Amino acid sequence: MRFADPRSCPDCRGVLDGQPACPRCGLDLTSMEARQLWQVLLQADDLLARAGQHRLAPVGQPPAPQPQAPAQPQAPAQPQAPAQPQAPEPRAPQPQASPAADPFVAVPPTWQPYPARGSAPPAEGPPAAAPPRDAGRGWSVGTILLVLGAFGLVAAGIIFVTRSWEDLGLAARTLVLLGVTAVIGALGVWVTRRPLRASAEAVWSVFLALLTLDFFAARHEDLAGIGSLSVAGGWVVWGIVALALSTAIAVWARPHVNTVLIATAVASSVAITIAGIGAGGLGDDWDFAWRAVIALIVTGVLALATRPAKLPPTTLAARAVVAVFFVAAYVAAFVAVIDHPSPDELAGSGHGAPMLLMGAAAVVIAWLVPVVRIPAVALAVLAACALVVVPVADAxxxxxxxxxxxxxxxxxxxxxxxxxxxxxxxxxxxxxxxxxxxxxxxxxxxxxxxxTMGNSLGAPWEVAGDARLDPGAVxxxxxxxxxxxxxxxxxxxxxxxxxxxxxxxxxxxxxxxxxxxxxxxxxVAALKWPVWAAALSLLVLAAGLVVARLRTRVAAPTVLVAWLALVAASLASASQGVSAATWLLGGLLLVMVALLSTGDQLRHAHAVIGTGLVLGGTAALVDLLDVADGSVPLLVAAVALALMAAAQLAPAFRPVGPTVEIAAAVGLGIALLTPGTSGQVSVRWTIAGVGLIALSFVAAGRRWLVWPGLAALVVAYLGLIVDSGFSFVEAYTLPLGAAGLAAGTFAAVKKPEISTWAVLGPGLALALLPSVPQALAEPTGLRALLLGAAALVVLAIGVRLGWQAPFVAGVTILTLLVLFNIGPYANAAPRVVLIAVVSAVLLAVGITWEDRVRDGRRIVAYVRSMR
Structure with missing residues (x-):
């Protein structure tokens, strides 16, 4: 048994699988207490192992022979999770060891590392000390010290040169330069031969940095005659020297450290960059494009010079530097072409020569370096296009x-x-x-x-068909x-x-x-054709696409037909005659595309657009014929009803039938709501109502259209009454009430289970209630007499058939009429007579109260028993 078991929870002994907390009891294994507990358990295992070497034989058994050598611990079997979680057994509290009091206890960063999934469990016995977590990873202490030391030396050199250099004489300065550089160089040779690669990287970096400081300090003091060099010339010379030194150091050190020093590769790239920048600054009066080309040439030559050394890091760094200079030179040459676009400047003044050279260089690079062949060829093609297009565009x-x-x-x-x-x-x-x-x-x-389309739509029907499209937009x-x-x-x-x-x-x-x-x-728009020619050409092109699609010659998208039809319709709107024909033909074309398309989700959009164009073309054509007023919305409504009928009855419309029907219904609504006289509105709504009712009987699944049809007929009737000039309310409500009572009576006979209030209530309300206010205002007039007779007939029908709605309506209206007829006489009689009559009635009711209550209940029950 082991106390410190990384696979078991120290509290409930549950199985752990690398979790930071026990999945059984939730104990946090990353806490400070858990870490201290781990050390205590390790001590217990160690004490138990040492105590096991001094075992005594149990009573009644011979003593066990002492082992000559400790047996190797065997790996225990893979633990299995218990079938049923057991509650942890209570243990006596143990005193906690204090890390400060016990120097043996070392607090690990986390609980003992758990074995990975699928790996073998650790062996039994005292656990071996775990290696440091970051061993072999990252930078070592020595590497960090080397970097800090190299940086410190470079910083010290810079400070010395900038602060203390002026205090020394020429000889002292020369000795300092040579001495420090020689010492660092000798140190670099020593650490390279050891071999100590990290030290070599640091020391040679310092050596090259000090050489750079030495060179520019010597130039500043005109040592060895190099003070005559210009700044750009000094950069070129030092770039070449530094590249040669870096390459030589890398070649010499490679056998000792068995690799190429990264410091020398970086130094080589920096040296090539410095030389290229210096070469670009040699000609101050030259164009920037030429200086960029010269810098590119210098960097390219220096990069090629490093190839014989066969140093991959240096070669890679050199190529990266050349690529940057190439891009800079290409951009500079392109800018020069843009800034000097005339043929005289490009050819005569030579401003196009850098672009020509860059194009040729791109071809050479594509031939020599296959890895960049694709972009190099593309840049060469672009350079040729620029040299052709830019001067033509300028001249x-x-x-x-x-x-x-x-x-x-x-x-x-x-x-x-x-x-x-x-x-x-x-x-x-x-x-x-x-x-x-x-x-x-x-x-x-x-x-x-x-x-052009916006101008045509903004001012529709204002020009003749042979007028040209608006030239101001082109x-x-x-x-x-x-x-x-x-x-x-x-x-x-x-x-x-x-x-x-x-x-x-x-x-x-x-x-x-x-x-x-x-x-x-x-x-079509750019050529400024006449309106009719523009619309006709686009429609012909759209028809050609439809024919090509039908013959499966080309899978032309149907959206192109819609595009051409809409453009033609928009351009044709400038002329009324052209727009009428264009809208009709374009709409029919789009409807045909919607009908013939299979599996195209856009066909519904084509159907909507086509239906709208057909209705719009109908309106434009009828208006063009100069027919009677109000004929345009009437014929549009008729065409919309015809499209709705075709969408339901024609088998060819079945794929887009609902879409066409909805679009036609919208057009029908617009036509019906178009302003007009009462007579025109009545005729329009009458045709719509008759058409919808007829369609409800002939189209399966459209029985509900009878209700919009009836509503349309009601609106038509109201418009007709308004146009006739009738002033009495019964002219508006009585026919509607009669129609509602007829429909309700039919429904009440066919469906006895429906309440009479649901089927007869609307008709009774329309037939009787509008006359009540005026009848009560004149209770002795003809309207009151006719209303009373009608209420009596309704009451009789309710009593005869046992229908509650007519019975209650008749009783209510008759009661109101009787009361309002008695009212004037009661008001004219003396007050004492009125009081006496009321008192007598109350006395009679009180004496026969019980009988009245019984009769009232019977009346209520009778009314409730009605349907």
Whole structure:
């Protein structure tokens, strides 16, 4: 048995699996008390192991032979979790050992490390001391001291040179420079031969840093004749010297430390950088682009000079420095081309030569360094395009710039389809700016197209059909460039879709069709065609896409048809005659696309747009014919009802039937709510009501349309009454009440279980209640007489059929009429007579109270028993 068991909880002895707390009792194993407990248990195991060496034989058994040597501890079996958790047994409290009082107790950072999942459990016996957690990891103390010492020496050298240098003479300065450098160099040789790699890294770093300080201090004091060097020249010379020294040190030290010193690689990259910066500063009166090119040449030559040494870290660092200088020189050359765009400056003054050299350098780098071939070729292509496009854009017109850009986009995209090697990948990458350029040209044309559409929609039906589109929204340019850039866009889309990188979506024909649909709309606006020609051309193009899709020649997206139809409809809105035909044809085309599309979720959107265009075209056409007033919404309502019927009855409309029906219903609502005279509104609503009721009988699943139809008929009737000039309320309510009573009576007979209040209540309210106020105001008039007769008939029907609603309505109205008829006479009689009559009635009621209560209950029960 072991007390210190890393797999068992010290409290409940539950199985642990690397958790910071016991999963059984929740004991925190990372607390200070748990750590002290772990040390106490280790001591107990140690004492028990030592006590086991002095065992006595039990009573009645021979003594056990003493072992000659302690047996090796055997690994216990893998512990298994208990089937049922047991409550921990109470133990007597043990005195806690204080870490300060007992020097043997060392507090570990956490509980004893637990074995990983699947690993073998630790062996029994006294546990061995665990190795330090950070042993072999991170920086050692020696490394830290070396770094601090190297930094201190460099700092001391800087302070000495800046503060104490002026106090020394020339000879003393020379001796100091040579002595300190020699000592550090000798120390570097000694630690390298040991070999002590970390020390060598630190010492050689100090040596190279001191040499740098020595060189620039000697130049400042004009030692050895180097004071005549300019600042840039000194940087170049020292860069070369430092690179040679760093490379030599790395080559000499490699056999001793069996690796390349990182300090020398860093020093080499810094030396190449210093030499490149210095080379770029030699010609103060040169253009920045030329100085950047010279700096690149110097860094490239120095980087190539390190290759024979075969030092991978140095080579990698040198390449990184050359890459940075290459990017800087390329950007400087590109800026020079932009700043001096004229052909005379680029060719005559030489401002384009740096860009030409950078393009050639990119080709050479692509040939020599395969790993950067793709971006290098792309930069070469971009340099060539810049040298062609920039001077043309500066010296020529917009048309010439677009022409050159179109030619480059088509040529480069076509060349990009010729292969899959890195050269062709670089060409395709370099062609992206040209492709983007032709796309930007059409984005500008799209902006002009939307401006033209906005002008047409903002002032509809104001020009003739043969008038040209609004020229103010389109820039003034030559017409011949528009088809050129359109063809360039289509061809570029065709070739780009055939690039190998787009093989997963290699739909070149579809891409060309998309470009044609977008660019065609742009071209129509840019060419400023007449309104009818613009609308007709776009509709013809849309029809062509539909035919191509039907014949499965090309999977043209249906959204392109909607795009062309909407653009045509927007442009055609400038003229009433053109808009009527365009809206009708475009709407029918979109409805046909919605009907013929399979599996396309956009077909519902096409159906909605198409239905709206058909209804709008109908309104424009009827208004164009100069028919009678109010005919436009009437015919639109009729067409909307026809579309609703077709959506329900025609099998071809089944996929988009609900969508067409909803869109047509919206159009019907707009037509019905269009202002007009009472007679026009009545006719409009009558047609709508009759159509909806008829559709409810012939269309399965649309029985509920009878209620909107009836409501439409009610509105039509009200409009007719208003137009007829009737002033009495019964003219409005009595027919509706009669219709409600007829429908309610039919429902009451067909469904006896329904309450009469539900089926007859609305009809009774419409037929009787509107006449009550005026009848009570004139209780002796004709209206009161007719209302009383009607209430009597209703009461008789309720009593005869046992219907509660007519019985209560009849009794209530008759009671009110009787009371209001008696009222004038009661008011005219003397007060004493009225008091006497009321008293007599009360006396009679009191005497026969019990009988009256019994009769009242019978009446209530009778009424309740009614339906």
């Amino acid at each position: 020529g017109t917009t048309e010439s710039t677009w022409l050159v850009l179109a030619v480059l986009a088509v040529a480069l995209s076509a060349v990009g389809t010729r292969g899959v090697d890195d050269w062709m990948r670089g060409v395709r990458l370099g062609a992206v700016p040209a492709v983007a350029g032709i796309a930007v040209v059409h984005i500008a044309l799209v902006a002009e197209l939307f401006a 820039a003034d340019r030559a017409a011949w460039i528009v088809p050129v850039v359109l063809v360039a866009l289509v061809a570029t889309a065709w070739f780009v879709a055939r690039w190998p990188e787009l093989s997963a979506a290699r739909q070149a024909l579809a891409a060309a069709v998309v470009a044609l649909a977008i660019g065609g709309a742009d071209a």
